[in-house]
Amino acid sequence: MFHPASSSARATGPSHTPGTPPAPRAPEPRAPQRDAFFDNAKYLAIVLVAMGHSWDPMKGDSRVLQALYMFVYAFHMPAFILISGYFSRSFDMRPDRLKRLVTGVVVPYVVFETAYVLFKRTVGGDPGLPISLLDPWYLTWFLVALFVWRLTAPLWKLVRRPVPLAVLIAMLASVSPDIGNDLDLQRVLQFLPFFVIGLSLKPEHFPLVRRRAVRVLSVPVFAGALAVAWWAVPRMNPAWFYHRDSAQELGVPWWCGPVMVLALLGCSLLLTVCFFAWVPRRPMWFTSLGAGTLYGYLLHGFFIKGADYRGWYEPAWLHGPPGAVAVTVGAGVLVTALCTFPVRRALRPVMEPEMRWAFRRDATEAAGRRSAATAG
Template sequence: MFVWRLTTPLWKVVRWPVPLALAIAVLASVSPDIGDDLDLQRVLQFLPFFVVGLFMKPEHFQLLRRREVRVLSVPVFAIALAVAYWAGPRMNSAWFYHRDSAQELGAPWWAGVVMTLALFGCSLVVTSCFFAWVPRRKMWFTALGAGTLYGYLLHGFIAKGSRFWDWYDAAWLQTPYGEVIATVFAATLITVLCTPPVQRIFRFAMEPKMEWAFKRDATEIARERAKA
């Protein structure tokens, strides 16, 4: 995120920001020499998603709220869910983490090109289906939207702990019922991590106040004086 933010001025001035970011991601997926320093593979391969978000506008979300889009999103989402469960045991899940090149995953270089473009396209479609059904009115889970960063960052500690304590070695987890229970538990856990109480506890680390580290903008100070 830090590296992406540093590059924001560049994306604001280039002519085709999303295709350029996607090209960089594709090149990273076929470049095993990048290595693991600074987790650059993830930085580069996830870059298109940041650039897309950078240029999203309210009217884009309004397009997704049209009735025909909402109706179409239901079968699309259902198909995506079915394909995900079918593909789960049949493909290498490491593709989703974008931390390795195709060659490092034991695949030919062209697979990196195909998988990067395919995953990017599928992600946009499924995300659009999700936003199509986000309610306009305030509901009990509205506050959770402000805490998605907390769920994203904090769940990793529990995921690592589950491997350290060998939770997945339990035989019942390998059964269909175990997989359903694990899915429900994961959904519940990520919901809890996004709640306001969790946000208040970890805000000092996730969203620290940094006014002390930066000078105030001279223009802003002048405007405040003019108003006074």
């Protein structure tokens, strides 16, 4: 019988004989290393997300906290979504990538949407809350959005002007109250431009925002944004930053929707650039945590909501500066712990299940062989 391996050995030289040391084996190709900049950016963005959520139950007592809340909400999710779009550039309809989309996005959505509803039923005192996979609750909207965005990534790479088209769709969504709450489509569509912008970026774009001049200029930009947020607290509805309602649902004229979409898009992109300018490029103590940001994102909500349900935000001392600092630091420590390797290892069967039993073996293995051939 013909054996390719033995044929290769005859072609390349004599086989190993007793008493002769074996020839050294060629080193196996290493897996591509993660970019420390992106892991750092994801970790820092998810820390800001957790801090913003921790401020929500107590921000009404402090204009400073409300200003910080609006400032952070202007760019923390846009930055995270932009990075998600950037890393979706290679997504296509290949079976192994579709499988990864199901196991890494759809399955966690079903699990955490169910878990959050059960949590609110038992801890939050709302026993009548139904489990509905069509109506994402709290943090799970992002998984629905990521599924839709990534599934449409090949289409955005096909059209001639993807970013203007995505902005136009977001503007139309902002004046369409009939979209409703199913799958949180308002958020999916209004945040869409950030994903498409990330999808359109190339590796050479990121060094441009990490130059020293950009870092220096970002300081007055951040200061100006904080001042504008302070001014806007009594004048602006913070719901605009959630991108989950149309203009009509917010009680303003319809034309305010497209105007706010454009204004917030420009503001969010500017602050995202400034945020990226200060993200470290070298490995840091928290760099490895960037691989577990989805864990931190989905898990920290149980602690924030649990503290709110149990009345832990009610003590008077929490509603002063020392309390705000303590809650902010606590949220950062909490989400950091939830991104660590022990947590990821314990929850990997839920967050990243193999599910080989659910997929055809021949399709995924054939796709894997094509991927290996391309890499070689």
